[in-house]
Amino acid sequence: MKLDFSGQTVIVTGAAQGFGRAISLAFARDGAAVYACDVQPEGLTETARLAEEQGTPLHVRPVDVTDRAAVQRLAQEAEQATGRLDVLVNNAGGVLGQVGRPLEEISEGDWQSIFRVNVDGAFHFAQAVAPAMKRQRRGRIINISSGAGLGVSLTGIQAYASAKAAQIGLTRQLAHELGEFGITVNNVAPGFVRSNPTTERQWQSYGEEGQQRLVQGIALKRLGSPQDIASAVQFFASEQAGWITGQVLSVDGGK
Template sequence: MNIGFDGKTVIVTGAAHGFGRAIALGFASRGANVHICDVNEAGLKETATLCGAGTLAHLLDVGDRAAVQTVVAAIEAQSGAVDILVNNAGGVRGQVGRPIEEISEEDWHTIFDVNLSGTFFMAQAVAPSMKQRKFGRIINISSGAGLGISLTGIQAYASAKAGQIGLTRQLAHELGPWNITVNNVAPGFVRSNPSTEKQWEAMGEEGQAKLLQNIALKRLGHADDIAAMVMFFASDFAGWVSGQVISVDGGK
């Protein structure tokens, strides 16, 4: 199966490291015009360098609707309509699991802003041009936490990712008449960024062994495994696939 994206314009959010970087590299290596977004300026520049000259970086907080509208408009003015949007921005924003009574309003909203509101704002910004052209691919990156529970015990993260999965299904039906597909990748635990490295270390040997024992393949995956599923959803091979959530987790 040869998948290519020559001439396609792609936006990848949360591209400073981890899944986002692997996804951006996947599109860049397959001929796409890639625009990467993140709040991490240093990591964003590293990803752009790795991807090559055809990749442009944009400093963006996806939880800021006005900023999202401005950046997407600039991308469309420069590269034409966006063909593919990958909503990868997310994470726990430095938080750790705590009892429900200790969670502040700010803690709750901070995680929702990037994991759910940002996904909505980005999709909202690209939808008009996708509708006009009657073509589009939107791929959201959720988490196993959105289908079950958060390994870290962070209530807002599990809730936001579950909400993103619901949004995926809703948008698939709303945008489907314009030949826009909306799908979701739910990764299992992957050591792909500083946060997941801290989580891995915090598990200790016993916790790590237990995690691996609960995976059918008895091993952790890689960021490239997540990127591969994104490439499929974005390709012509998935032209009649929409509203789906695929777990890429080694089997549970």
């Protein structure tokens, strides 16, 4: 199935590495005007270089998704430059360098920081793009959660599992609120993928036996890739998914 996003404007958060980079490059390759943002300028520079290398340049912007004003500015810039906003991919998130610890050792700041990026950031961007999408009577919002939001986190990080579950709840609520305007809101829940320095450290921490157990617990007996996640996102963004909303798609190789 060949997907074409020519003439569409796409915003991708968390685009400096991993899933966000793969998603940004995929949309750019398929014709979209992509605005890729992150708080990591070096990673954004590399994403831009890779886009140039494949012959489909994109726009990179340093944006903190927890900064509502900065989020609003990016949405306004993208709409003013292209005349429309078609797709939002809320990918920014993660564990922010935290590791699993006993419940009683978690500080208020540790708990809240993960929620701010994973939940507040998705809310801020959805809020920022909704007016343009409503005017167009069409839009696609895709949130990237995690298998941790549907079950138990491999990391043992309480805030991460809770935040991803909250993001799934936000997905379903917005799907019902925005559906009458032709806007779909869906969620991709990746399984474990070696996609960035954090997941690479996690993978190495398992050791050879732990790695084998993880892979054997996957129906397809292999790990996925960032491109697998990008493909699921593009499906939700496509015309083929026009009557699908409020759904969570697990992209995890089968559990």
